[in-house]
Amino acid sequence: MTEIKQDMKTAPFEERETIISYERQTETWHIYTDEPKHARKYEKYVTHPQRKGYSPSGQLIMLEGDIDKGTVSITKKWQLTDEQRKKHSKVLQKARISQRASNRTE
Template sequence: MNGNKNLTVIDGWDIPSKEERETILNFEDETQNWHIYTDVPKHARKYEHFIDDSQPHRKGYSANGGKLAMIDGYIAGANVTIAKKRTSTMTDSQKEQARKRMKELHKKKRG
């Protein structure tokens, strides 16, 4: 089913109720690695591409629709940061700067 020997796929993952869902980030100082577990589908989809495929990891796909609903694994070569949500409206100049940054990011990803 999957070509990655380090990946365990769980089909039919039962998504917990909203009260029971969680996202856990742990930093292991000895190995300098971040570990993530989340059964919040939105977070699973957001952080899936950061998972280190060379390490054992799990992905759970929902029973109703087969969409990614859970991940459990190590984050590959990345720093984890937490930032406040923007509460104010961006100025036209800030919007233009953000557009330029996104355009550069997309260029780097493509090539």
């Protein structure tokens, strides 16, 4: 059963936390977060939410629950050089132009 809290206040920036733990016997990940960005990111993976909290505007700001038979990975944020950023920008721009052209022909 999911406990839903409405009209919660977002935790102060310096007090927000995300805790992810793993139980080997059941192969289950447990997550608790009061960081809105993380709550929205992991919501679709939580199969059995225990608690959810929403801001007065209806935005998910807190989540606690289990991720069954899933995998959690954390990767280092990419640090692109200016040259790499320009290259990625050109590739993306070409893809957008190509997408627009294909949409016009449909």
